[in-house]
Amino acid sequence: MIIQRIAAFTDGSRGGNPAGVVICEALPDPTAMQAIAAEIGYSETAFAAPDGDTWRVRYFAPEAEVDFCGHATIALGAALARQQGSGRFALRLNHADITVEGLHSATEWSAAFSSPPTRTRALSAAAAEEILALFGLTHDDLDERIPPVIAHAGMDHPVIALRERSRLAAIAYDFGRGQELAQRERFCTFALVHAETSELFHARNPFPFGGVYEDPATGAAAAALAGYLRELSWTAAVPIVIRQGEDMGVPCSLQVDLDGPRGAPVRVSGSVRSIQPGA
Structure with a gap:
């Protein structure tokens, strides 16, 4: 079994969110995949095996399986392009069928996925207050143009839009408290954003x-946010750019298309780079 380490959504030759990629003839059992993901230690590892004309894919974080991971899908698409040649690959996830396009050439290595269908639902007042308290925020910090909701594109992400970039940069939270809330409510990530x-x-x-x-860098949350912005008729511009990781010292860039009808998949793209062992 060969484990590839690929940073997705890079900012030129730097940054990017590391993902593990394991392409094999048959998927290991879930216990083994969970152990491998924990040993790799990245936020997600994608496991893929051929299944007829598609690839069966499962994603594991260090402590849990997730139904969809955007940056690991970008890494997988790029890895498949390097192995199979540039093209489009059909992926069968736990609860959705999607596609990823991989490009590998002497001058470019990148990928773009079409997300699961998007949707939103209300964020309860109690959950919203708990999230604000977790991150030390108040209602005065919120951008009224983008009210808090739970946005979905394969997984649930509560979207909290802030008026000030400086407030986003100052975010910190108690991990144990956040983990209890996220696991109780089944929130994949907390999507904290600012519209410059x-x-x-x-x-x-x-x-x-x-x-x-x-x-x-979080492709699934980017897709969920894009689906929500499309519902808000946010902008006719295609695409939008999401800058992430800068406050962690790991600059990342995600490009997201908003075209298509309400609820349709969205296209998320980015560049990748290999991570050397031990890096």
């Missing part, structure tokens, strides 16, 4: 559900 312009967002994604304090 209609086309440029900054994001932070705490991920205590999976045993990770914060993810430097």
Whole structure:
């Protein structure tokens, strides 16, 4: 079994969120996959095996399986392009069928996925208050243009939009308290965002559900946010750019298309780079 380590959503030749990628003839049993993901230690590892004309894919964080992970899908698409040649690959997840396009050439290595269908639902007042308290926020910190909701694109992400970039940069939280809340409510990440312009967002994604304090780039949350913005008729511009990881010293860039009808999948793309063993 070969474990590839690939950083997804890089900012040129730097940054990117590390993911493990394991491409094999048949998926190991879940206990083995969980142990491998814990040993790798990245926020997610994608396991893929051929299944007819598709690839069966499962994602594991260090402490739990997740149904969908965007940055690991980008890493997987890039790995498949390097192994199989550039093209589109059909993926069968636990609860959705999606596609990923991988590009591998002498000058470019990147991927783009089409997300699971998007949707939103109300965030209860009690849960909203608990999230604000967790991150030391008040209602005065919120951007009224983007009210708090639970946005979904394969997993649930409560979206909390902040008026000030400086407030986003100062975010910190108690991990144990956040993990209890995330696991109780089944929140994959907390999507904390700031709209610098209609086309440029900054994001932070705490991920205590999976045993990770914060993810430097989160494609699933980016897709969920894009689906919500489309419901709000946010902008006709295609695509938007989400900058993430800068407050962690790991700059990342995600590109997201908002075109398509309400609830349709969204396209999320980014560049990748290999991570050398021990890095």
